[in-house]
Amino acid sequence: MIADESRIPIIKLYGCLIVSIQIELSDSLVASLKDDIGSAIERTDAYGLLIDVSGMQLMDSYISRTIQDIAQMGCLMGVETVIVGMSPAVAMTLAEKWVSCNAPQ
Amino acid sequence: MSLKYERKSSGEFERRPSGILRAAHAEPDRTSMQVRNSEEPVVASIAGDDELEQKLLRVLGVHVGEIMARSVMIHCTKMSNVVLSKLRNGDAERLLLQLEKGLRLYVDSVEGRKTCVEQIAALLKTRNPSSAQERQHVVSIQAEIDIVTARNIGRDICRDLGFSVTGQTRVATAISELARNIVQYTPGGTMMLASVDVPRPGISIVAKDTGGGIPHLDDILAGSYVSPTGMGKGLAGTRQLMDSFVVVTGPTGTEITARKYLAPGEVRRR
Numbered sequence: 001m002i003a004d005e006s007r008i009p010i011i012k013l014y015g016c017l018i019v020s021i022q023i024e025l026s027d028s029l030v031a032s033l034k035d036d037i038g039s040a041i042e043r044t045d046a047y048g049l050l051i052d053v054s055g056m057q058l059m060d061s062y063i064s065r066t067i068q069d070i071a072q073m074g075c076l077m078g079v080e081t082v083i084v085g086m087s088p089a090v091a092m093t094l095a096e097k098w099v100s101c102n103a104p105q
Numbered sequence: 106m107s108l109k110y111e112r113k114s115s116g117e118f119e120r121r122p123s124g125i126l127r128a129a130h131a132e133p134d135r136t137s138m139q140v141r142n143s144e145e146p147v148v149a150s151i152a153g154d155d156e157l158e159q160k161l162l163r164v165l166g167v168h169v170g171e172i173m174a175r176s177v178m179i180h181c182t183k184m185s186n187v188v189l190s191k192l193r194n195g196d197a198e199r200l201l202l203q204l205e206k207g208l209r210l211y212v213d214s215v216e217g218r219k220t221c222v223e224q225i226a227a228l229l230k231t232r233n234p235s236s237a238q239e240r241q242h243v244v245s246i247q248a249e250i251d252i253v254t255a256r257n258i259g260r261d262i263c264r265d266l267g268f269s270v271t272g273q274t275r276v277a278t279a280i281s282e283l284a285r286n287i288v289q290y291t292p293g294g295t296m297m298l299a300s301v302d303v304p305r306p307g308i309s310i311v312a313k314d315t316g317g318g319i320p321h322l323d324d325i326l327a328g329s330y331v332s333p334t335g336m337g338k339g340l341a342g343t344r345q346l347m348d349s350f351v352v353v354t355g356p357t358g359t360e361i362t363a364r365k366y367l368a369p370g371e372v373r374r375r
Contacts, residue, residue: 024253024257026249026250026252026253027249027252027285028249057260057274057277058256058274058277058278058281059278060278060281060282060285060339061282061285061339061342062281062285062339087270087274088271089269089270089271089273089274090274092271092274092275093271093274093275093278093346096275096342096345096346097278097342097343097345097346
């Protein structure tokens with residue numbers, strides 16, 4: 001069950017924003033996450049953004065596109081984005097679908 | 106509203122907790138017969154699965170009181186369009202969402218609501234194993250939440266079939282793409298998820314919608330089309346992920362049939 005109001009917390013640690021996605025994402029949650037990260041970058045003086053995707057069991061085109069957007073957005077706002085913890089199953093699925101992974105590291 | 110009559114195996118009616126019904130019972134036999142007859146069809150349709158309903162009511166009763174429990178249950182089953190005796194996959198989630206909303210009226214504390222919903226979820230789960238044997242699910246795709254429902258069902262089917270985690274993720278991703286297309290571009294549709302045995306064990310996905318068809322299908326499948334919302338490679342990517350992929354599209358709707366078979370030697374690792 002996914003509650004409509006749930007949000008993903010964004011934690012600031014030293015100069016880094018840490019976002020750990022540990023639940024199944026619905027589309028609206030992805031969209032609000034994007035907004036939240038944007039305003040968090042604006043509010044804080046972070047220079048790094050760490051997105052932990054270890055809890056995600058699935059990344060479809062919309063979710064991966066949004067994460068790519070977030071990284072792009074961070075880049076424009078002077079924040080370096082790193083994506084960590086991708087499960088092999090997700091990585092393999094992404095690799096089979098889309099070959100490129102140029103934007104985020 | 107007399108939904109309080111339960112036919113015991115002896116054929117007698119028992120359990121009349123509400124005051125109104127006790128009064129009805131106190132009247133001559135003829136009256137109570139009338140009440141019983143007129144209400145019986147309602148009881149049958151709403152409370153077909155007596156045992157499950159009793160269990161749910163008991164749990165609810167602890168939190169909101171016995172009488173309220175019934176009205177909450179009736180309201181929620183009606184609102185979520187769930188028939189307890191014919192619980193299908195996805196029903197439980199819808200019912201729980203509705204219950205969560207309904208409980209806000211009666212239970213003030215967030216913790217209390219959460220415990221109640223969790224207990225009921227556990228009860229519904231014990232009832233759900235029948236869905237594993239059923240092995241064919243039709244999910245109506247209307248809103249965003251249905252995407253999540255559909256891909257979870259797909260993942261469950263794959264797990265039961267013995268797909269590896271990667272295989273499950275592949276299929277769930279494909280389902281997610283197809284379902285999202287329906288939600289984003291069409292007024293609605295359905296998705297049929299079923300396990301197949303021939304030529305090899307696998308899963309079959311049939312996504313049907315009533316939209317206006319897919320324009321530039323060739324470009325999309327070739328991967329040269331870029332959509333504003335996704336990567337523009339949802340369909341092309343899905344085709345890559347599946348073993349067979351057939352698109353039939355026209356001005357009255359689209360039907361996409363995709364299959365993924367269990368690879369020889371593929372074993373489940375959990």
